[in-house]
Amino acid sequence: MSVVSLLNVNVLNNPARFADKYQFEITFECLEPLTKDLEWKLTYVGSANSTEHDQELDSLLVGPIPVGVNKFVFEAEPPALAKLPSSExxxxxxxxxxxxxxxxxxxxxxxxxxxxxxxxxLNNEPPKQVQTDRIVRNVLAEKPRVTRFAIKWDSEESAPSEFPPDQPEADEAEDDADNYGAEEEEGLEGEEEAGAAPADEDVEMGGADDTAGPAASKETDEVSDDGSEDLEAESSGEDDEEEEEGEGEAEEDDAMVDDSAAGKSAEASSSAQPTTAQPVVPK
Known part of the structure; x- marks a missing residue:
């Protein structure tokens, strides 16, 4: 099972100007003590045609992590216009x-x-020169796409199986390639996909409507500020450590971007010193 479960993400400043910072209020739960920090990143996909225009907007380390429900605000700079294709x-x-x-x-x-x-x-007749000071961005916070990966945490027992279990009945199952696309278009969320890890391996964010703060549905438990702890961490520069991806089985709520954008390994770029978690004093 996952030691850390993402419970809620709330986009604070939305909509906002293109040049404004991104602000995400993140709530997560830690089930057991961790020896290392969590590294959070925000990546902007600059082009639908190539990953070379992707930009890592910011990254930060959060820790040490207390056991229980924790909350913090992640701020990230807007993308650099010089690195974006003007047409996109x-x-x-x-x-x-x-x-x-x-x-x-x-x-x-x-x-x-x-x-x-x-x-x-301006939208009906866009000027030849892009006027960035007139651009407004709107994050579709009500419809996030969540993907989870089974990883090894601190103990060997938490490591995922090297190979998936045998499923001899899978070869006899009817091909559902046509139905898969139809379900995705209909926006079926909160259901487990074939081959995904069991639901008890992680705490579900509840699909699209459960991760967007004020627009979240009431079907999932709301996280009380009185029962959470605030973490404040600063973001900073780069290091050259590459993320290792591909460990364990991926549990996908919905696929949003193509394999080249969503599946690529982002380079780690954080040398920030983590800060200690500060408890919230109940009123």
Missing amino acids: ILGVTVVLLTCSYDGREFVRVGYYVSNEYDSEE
Whole structure:
């Protein structure tokens, strides 16, 4: 089972100007003491045609992590315009919020982001030169796409199996390739996909409506501020450690981006010193 479970992500400043910082209030639960820190990253997908325009907007280390429910605010800088194709600044793109432990990514949350001008006139007749000061971004916080990965934590017992269990009945099952696409278009969320890890290996965020703060549904338990602890960590520069991906089986709530964007390994770029968790004093 997962030692750390992502419970809720709330986009604070939304909608906002293109040049404003991204702000995410993140709530997660830790089930047992950890010897290392959690590394959070935010990546901006700059182009739908190539991963070379992807930008890591910011990263930070959070720790030491107390056992229980914890909450903190992650701030990230906006993307550098000089690194984006001018033809793809406007329109719909994606941001990816990821978390890793000891270099192993265990959860990824993707959001669609719509960038458009703040006036109907400019949207109908866009100027040849992009006016970034008039662009407003809107993160579609009500429809996140969550992917979880089974990883090894501190103990050998927590390591996922090297090979998936035998499933002889899978070869006899009817091909559902046609039905799979239909289910995705209909927005069926909260259901386990074939081959995914059992639900008890991680605490579900509840699908699209359970991760977006004010728009979250009431079907899942809300995290009380009185029962949480605030973590404050600062983000900083780069190091050259590469994330190791591909360990364990991936549990996907919905696939949002293509394999080249969502599946690529992001380079770690954080040398921030983690801060100690501060408890919230109940009122």
